[in-house]
Amino acid sequence: MPPRNHPSERQRRLGAELRKLRTRARMSGDEAGALLDADRTRVSHIEAGRVDVPRNGLYKLLRAYGCPDGPYFEALMEMAQSRGVGWWDEFRDVMARVALDLAEVESRATSIRIHEPLCIPGMFQTEEYAHTVMEAVSPDIGPTDRFVQFRMARQRVLAGESSIPFHAVIHEAALRVRVGGPEIMRKQMRKLIEVARMPNVTIQIFPFERGAYPAFSRPFVLFGGPTRELDTVYIEHSLKIDFLGDGADVDDYSKMFERLVDLALGPVDPETAPESHIGRDSLSLIQHAMYEL
Incomplete structure (x- = not known):
């Protein structure tokens, strides 16, 4: 062959x-x-x-x-x-090779840590939000239904018997950038809160007032492998996408993520009563942004 x-x-x-x-x-x-x-x-x-x-x-x-x-x-x-066969095969007619690779890496991960500075992570997006983002970013892509279906299918790693630890640090800018109308944004923020109820999901918001910060304007994902040697960093650049497997790269981005965790607001806890909040946390910031729409 x-x-x-x-x-x-x-x-x-x-x-x-x-x-x-x-x-x-x-x-x-x-x-x-x-x-x-x-x-x-x-x-x-x-x-x-x-x-x-x-x-x-x-x-x-x-x-x-x-x-x-x-x-x-x-x-x-x-x-x-491994034959690399999975649910993503049904999307080979529309999705690029790198998107299929991403779905396979997600399906094999033992944990996922993500930093997103400008938009809600795809794993948490509503269909309406995803449609609007794709139409804005790739206006020549044509009908977005199949692309949105693919994004929604990727969210299955969050739930079910194979659910894995998922920790996201999202910049406040992602809450403030108007994607579609107010109702699309309100629905999206409600979904953020709903997803945070999952026992394996941790969501933190990095507020504007913290100023410049680690990974400034740089989205990345850390995928835990079956062993530490097989951890992977996923980075989206403006013109290309990289999967990094070098141990030094993984260590650098892991340290960067831990710094983000330390500086971000406390995790979203939808079960906490509003009156028990001490100071501002991620949940109160999401709610504040939602009510300002």
């Missing part, structure tokens, strides 16, 4: 991890190829995610690279065996 031109993020990440392990083991591409009865070109394709490595071949590589038994070893074996 010829090398694939567009490997998925999972395939790219598996290849990157194998390259990292081979480099640490100080093995050449020729030496790794000999373990697979192949040449260095095939090893290069494997490490770029362009071709698959059979289970027995992967086992040989991991042993030769000195990867110890444990969760990381098993996670790499599982990544190689």
